[in-house]
Amino acid sequence: MKIVHYPHPSLRQKAEPVTQLSKDIQILAEKMLELMYEHNGVGLAAPQVAQPLRMIAINFVGDPEQKDQELIAINPVIIEASKTIIDDREGCLSFPNLFSRVRRPKRVKVQFYNLKGELMEGVFEDLAARIWQHEIDHLDGVLFIDKMGTVGRDASKRALKEFEEAYYEAQKNGEIPKDLTPRF
Secondary structure (H helix, E strand, O other): OOOOOOOOHHHOOOOEOOOOOOHHHHHHHHHHHHHHHHOOOOEEEHHHHOOOEOEEEEEOOOOOOOHHHEEEEEEEEEEEEOOOEEEEEEEEOOEEEEEEEEEEEOEEEEEEEOOOOOEEEEEEEHHHHHHHHHHHHHHOOOOHHHHEOHHHHHHHHHHHHHHHHHHHHHHHOOOOOOOOOOOO
């Protein structure tokens, strides 16, 4: 399993709800956390590993030693967002080395299920709120490049073209499968 890069089609696919907490879901969660840490991330959504499921892995500080900051969220939803908006720098593991300012609500209230099937709820602010919003956007096929302002979009055009060229070259060489069949 690996993190897919833009413009892989799974990044634009709306993810399906997880309906059963199986051993496969547990294995996927473990692999997602490993990949997130391997790439120095703080969040990773299942579509980023070509799995069309509503599931995300988060560690709010990005430190594998701080397990208390780690969680797996199944079928997460933002049920409330503050009117206060923060404009801050954001990146994405599916867009290596691309960063831009993105406007997002400062605080969100989120509901999700944990791996035990328990309904959880929490209020998150600042970076934690940004992580939730970014990862939940992935579940809906929305990317941080869609949230960039005009300046960010203009500044990112060259990098996006390079991602596209690299992706299509890898696909042509058989390095990227053309189907979206889930693989655990």
